[in-house]
Amino acid sequence: MPESILQQQLKKxxxxxxxxxxxxLNLLRTHNMIAASPGRLMKRHGLSSAQYNILKILDSHLGEGVPCLEIVQQMVTRVPDITRLVDRLAEAELVERNRSESDRRxxxxxxxxxxxxxxxxxxxPLLxxxxxxxxxxxxxxxxQLNRLLVKARIRAEATPLCDGSE
Incomplete structure (x- = not known):
């Protein structure tokens, strides 16, 4: 079997x-290459990609507040601690927190x-x-790439996040 392009690139x-x-590994390498420039752009503005994703979600809800759980559900990447990310955005005065009138929790x-x-x-610049x-x-x-990526992701999204070692 001839060497693959990735095999050559990795000198494997x-x-x-x-x-x-x-x-x-191809997906991982491609993600790292494609995500580098957007990551540098976000960094120049003092943001992580996850923080920018939160701002974009909130920006799409014109004037409405969004509960943290809903933000998590709309995020592109899974984040372990939404509270910490929102804290940093609040410290930078990019977001505000307010208690719901109907449910103070x-x-x-x-x-x-x-x-x-x-x-x-x-x-x-991001576009x-x-x-x-x-x-x-x-x-x-x-x-076609989008269809294939969704197809590849479906099973992973349905799989629990544990590795079976518990």
Whole structure:
């Protein structure tokens, strides 16, 4: 079997143990390469990708507060401690916390004008980065890639987060 491109890039002499392993490593390497530029952009603005994701979620709920649990459900990546992320955004005056009028146990998070301004500042440069990273692919290729990524993710999303060692 001829060497794969990833095998050559990693200077790996032996073939991968399985096609699934090679695919996983390809996904991981691709993610790291594609996520680097957006990560640097976020860092220049004092944010992590997860914090920016929270701001985008809040920005889409015009004027409404959003409970933390709903934010977690809408996030692209799973985060272990939403409270800590929101704390940092609140310290930077990008979000505010308010108790729900109807249920005092629920804390609603809203984006501030400063937070909206930051989202808008980042929006176009981020779109340009995505075009630079993926613009060489046709719409058909991007659609096919999206379908395949969703198909690959379905089983992982249905699998509990434990590794069976408990």
């Amino acid at each position: 002499e032996q073939p991968f143990e399985s096609l699934e392993l090679e695919t996983f 629920v804390v609603m998070i809203t984006i501030t004008p400063k937070g909206r301004e930051l989202v808008e500042t980042i929006r176009l 340009e980065i995505h075009k630079q990273n993926l613009g060489h692919m046709t719409e058909g290729e991007l659609s």
